[in-house]
Amino acid sequence: MFAGNESVKTSQPPDEGSVCTFCGGEGGARLYRTKSIFGDEFGLRRCVDCRAVFLVPRPSAAQLEQAYEEGYYGGGRTKFGPWVEKVLGYFRSSRCRKVARLVSRPANILDVGCGSGEFAKCLVERGYRVCGTELPGKAAERAAQIAGLTLKVGPLREGDFGRDYFDAVCMWHVLEHLAEPKKTLDIIGRILKPGGYVFISLPNIGSLQSRLFRGKWLHLDPPRHLFFLGRGDLVAEMGKLGFAPARESHLSIEQNVFGFQQSILNCLCGRRDMLFEALKGNVEYAGDYPRWKIFLQKGFWVATFGLFVGAAVLEAALRMGGTVEFVFRKTGTQGCRRV
Numbered sequence: 001m002f003a004g005n006e007s008v009k010t011s012q013p014p015d016e017g018s019v020c021t022f023c024g025g026e027g028g029a030r031l032y033r034t035k036s037i038f039g040d041e042f043g044l045r046r047c048v049d050c051r052a053v054f055l056v057p058r059p060s061a062a063q064l065e066q067a068y069e070e071g072y073y074g075g076g077r078t079k080f081g082p083w084v085e086k087v088l089g090y091f092r093s094s095r096c097r098k099v100a101r102l103v104s105r106p107a108n109i110l111d112v113g114c115g116s117g118e119f120a121k122c123l124v125e126r127g128y129r130v131c132g133t134e135l136p137g138k139a140a141e142r143a144a145q146i147a148g149l150t151l152k153v154g155p156l157r158e159g160d161f162g163r164d165y166f167d168a169v170c171m172w173h174v175l176e177h178l179a180e181p182k183k184t185l186d187i188i189g190r191i192l193k194p195g196g197y198v199f200i201s202l203p204n205i206g207s208l209q210s211r212l213f214r215g216k217w218l219h220l221d222p223p224r225h226l227f228f229l230g231r232g233d234l235v236a237e238m239g240k241l242g243f244a245p246a247r248e249s250h251l252s253i254e255q256n257v258f259g260f261q262q263s264i265l266n267c268l269c270g271r272r273d274m275l276f277e278a279l280k281g282n283v284e285y286a287g288d289y290p291r292w293k294i295f296l297q298k299g300f301w302v303a304t305f306g307l308f309v310g311a312a313v314l315e316a317a318l319r320m321g322g323t324v325e326f327v328f329r330k331t332g333t334q335g336c337r338r339v
């Protein structure tokens with residue numbers, strides 16, 4: 001079992017700021033510890049009220065600013081190098097097709113946390129009217145260049161859009177980054193039309209890879225991921241807000257195969273997420289790391305890819321995927337269980 005936390009200091013996790021990022025509940029049961037790529041330690045706790053797992057202490061503004069600096073989005077025009085971007089482009093098109101299967105044109109779609117706007121661009125090209133939100137920075141600058149995308153730079157706020165305006169809202173790996181997730185979901189509940197869809201993908205804290213690797217799991221991604229909801233807990237919380245689950249998928253070749261591979265490397269190689277950061281061209285982080293080690297890690301990545309596709313398929317069969325993709329439908333009836 002790759003559950004080691006060897007590089008994490010053995011001091012007790014700090015207690016200050018132990019308020020659940022999702023529901024605001026206080027305290028929570030201690031789970032394990034983790035360490036960010038910047039060397040900051042965090043504890044993980046499970047909220048007794050909503051069962052979300054959250055980082056303790058809550059990352060400071062300075063820690064978050066450091067985590068979202070240029071290295072996070074890649075220094076160039078795109079986040080990754082050209083051939084990785086090509087593969088990611090395939091997955092983006094696949095997400096676009098999933099939206100198109102449920103949402104007929106013409107339709108208004110909001111992409112919350114649209115990053116550099118590539119997914120939004122894909123929707124624009126399919127003939128949708130697309131709005132995006134993104135925090136100020138390199139990614140928002142890239143998104144602003146996309147023709148046909150209406151961009152709001154900053155977080156989604158009450159009053160940004162009218163009631164019942166959107167036919168669909170997308171949040172691809174965004175929810176776990178939000179400082180006020182419930183507030184954001186509440187706003188989405190108002191700006192989405194009755195019967196509209198919310199597409200959400202997120203790391204699954206109840207997954208096989210999360211349970212195996214614990215503090216070394218790639219998708220913990222401290223300090224950017226502030227909290228985690230298991231699949232059942234997300235469905236319950238969304239139900240309270242008037243959303244019912246319509247689709248659930250645990251197989252992501254894009255996310256879950258690499259989740260296994262990078263987490264194993266984290267256990268074996270000491271420095272967290274080195275391959276991932278090297279692939280993004282984060283020279284500041286990878287700069288002093290021996291190039292031959294990065295070369296070996298790339299070799300491991302390619303050589304074992306097929307093996308871990310098998311592991312990701314197994315996870316999905318157990319409904320314990322490393323990341324999960326949900327489609328929820330606005331029922332307007334709070335507490336409704338299923339469409």
Ligand SMILES: [Zn+2]
Pocket residue numbers: 020021022023024025047048049050051052
């Ligand atoms: Zn909570």
